[in-house]
Amino acid sequence: MSAPSTGRRQRRSVVLLRPVPGDSVIHRLWAGTKLLMVAAIGVLMTFYPGWVPIGAVAVLVLVAARLAGIQRGVLPSIPGWLIFLVFLGGLTATFAGGDPVIGLGSVEVGLGGLLNFLRITALSIVLLGLGAMVSWTTNVxxxxxxxxxxxxxxxxxxxxxxxxxxxxxxxxxxxxxxxxxxxxxxxxxxxxxKPAAPRRRGHWRxxxxxxxxxxxxxxxxxxxxxxxxxxxxxxxxxxxxxxxxxxxxKAIDWWAMLIVAAVCGVALALELTVLGTSAVTR
Structure with missing residues (x-):
């Protein structure tokens, strides 16, 4: 006989500073290599927080998670209040206006503030994922x-x-x-x-x-x-x-640093030349 369902899913807590068991190529990387790559990516994101570098780092994080065998169960549950705060932040950022501007009937809405908010949010998620990958694949x-x-x-x-x-x-x-x-x-x-508190003052005390x-x-x-x-x-x-x-x-660390440097270099070149110029033109 199956256990009765409570109708409420159990929330998954944040799992940090505890490596996920495995023997993948990401687990075998030297801890100093991971720290250097995180530092280099952090410097890149600080000076060039564009969509192209963010997307490139996101791809690196997803590929590393795939190679390390990170399952979805490791990810923590997102509380509802956080989703509401993100939605509220995006709504208020929309009022800032800015290019590009779209027309909704007789009303023109500038999406510049919303796009900046989404870019900052994506940057935060990517950096958190990068730090989590180091935590999940590195022994303390x-x-x-x-x-x-x-x-x-x-x-x-x-x-x-x-x-x-x-x-x-x-x-x-x-x-x-x-x-x-x-x-x-x-x-x-x-x-x-808990003892009963007859008055509000007693409750706060x-x-x-x-x-x-x-x-x-x-x-x-x-x-x-x-x-x-x-x-x-x-x-x-x-x-x-x-x-x-x-x-x-080891030798695998030099290959990993070379791949990360190549991906970040290509993303930076695209951001500063083709894609960056087209974005400014629009």
Missing amino acids: AEIAPAVATLGRPLRVLRIPVDEWAVALALALRAFPMLIDEFRILYAARRLRP RWWMEAIDMLAAAITVALRRADEMGDAITARGGAGQISAAPSRP
Whole structure:
């Protein structure tokens, strides 16, 4: 006998800083290669946020997701309030007007503001997808050695690259762990019976006291987790071992960087010449 349907789909939460299991070509890339490609694409999107570079980066993200075997179930559920905010933002941006202008009967509507809003929204989605791809295909333990290797030239300037790499690795390790702890605390807090508040003032006071209790519990959990992590690091040889692992690019990394550079270069050339000129003319 099948279980009764609740009529409500369960929402999928955001899965970040936890690699999706697999042994694809994207998973085998060096972590430093992924960081360099993300940095280069970020610089490109900063100075040339046109439709052609956005489309090219979106294609790269989709192809990488296909090669890495990323399933649709990894994507989080989009809340309804976010869709409403995007719709409201597009509606208000339409009032800004601008070229191109279309005629609706006797009314002329400028779509320039709406197109700019859609371009910024698409840029945000592409950059979020790019960061998510790195998170889903990279082990957190590989980040610190890669950062230490990439920052090796900065040691000449007496910059503490290894300490920065260790701090970054510890932050990336602690972030998903603390999120799980906070979810457990929140769920346990919701299970506690709530005393009746006869007045509005009592309701707000109860809400304020609950927020203080949650904050104190969260700080206690964070300190306990930090103490446990410190003991584990000491038992394994100290914090220096986190960034001391051998980390070097391989032949596949050079091919990946060459492909990304070629795609971004072609997209930039099209944006600055053919497509960019035609857009300005229109």
